[in-house]
Amino acid sequence: MARSTIEQWRMFKAVAEQGGFQQAADVIYKSQSSIHHAVHKMEELLGVTLFQVEGRKTMLTAAGEQLLRRVNYLLAEAERMENVALNLKSGVESSLNIAVDEAFPRDKLFQVLAAVSAEYPLIRIELLETILTGANELLRQGKADIALSPFTLPDNLSEDICQVEFIAVAGREHPLNLPPRELTLEELKTCRQIVIRDSALEQKKDVGWLGSDQRWTVSHVGTSIELLRKNLGFAWLPLNAVQPFLDDGTLIPLLLPRGAKRSATFYLNFNDADTLGPVARSFIGHLRFLT
Incomplete structure (x- = not known):
């Protein structure tokens, strides 16, 4: 039988992250004395020293550092259990937040959303449109229930959901297309x-060929397409996004000796299947069927 409590471990984590008992008290709205008492009680129960004072700083001991790594997992699991309980209590969730990379095929996404809405007509769906690592960041922050991303999760399982082809293109009157030739x-x-700029705020990534002497960076695929149609540059863009403009001739594929086309795997990501409600499960089921 465990002798320590979840609340004690929360207090321990707060002291470790904030660097002191008073700082922890300010963040978690507990008195300094109650936090100090809880941590001291844990040290007595466990028979180890968790903190040591160095000057004005409260520092983790080696034992404290090792336990902190495990505590993060323990508290995350406790939060997941609470979320599972809330889902069981409420039945159907009232909203679904989906972080989706702008390169993900919109026709497939919209078909899935239509199917989900037919099943749950009162559900509120929020699409969070992202670039590169942005979808996974929103998932990690708890702002999205599901992420459709070109990157796997570093600490969870990711499911291949589709391949997206990218193609090098420029406007019809761009110098790279006049005259048509192998470049x-x-x-x-x-x-x-x-x-296109990574929409993540914390850990941005650059991908693809970035060897041009001149570069303009934008935030959306649509902006990139408009600039290309005005013959202001070239880019590698998702084929599903530029196909209408290839069809009407305003965009032209670049003739490169290699690398004119490339493909990327897109992944279905979520944190814990047990915390997903029936609407999220419906979305995942329809997505798997269509892709």
């Missing part, structure tokens, strides 16, 4: 490349 790497480097 050299040197020609590509001298022209402006349009790249």
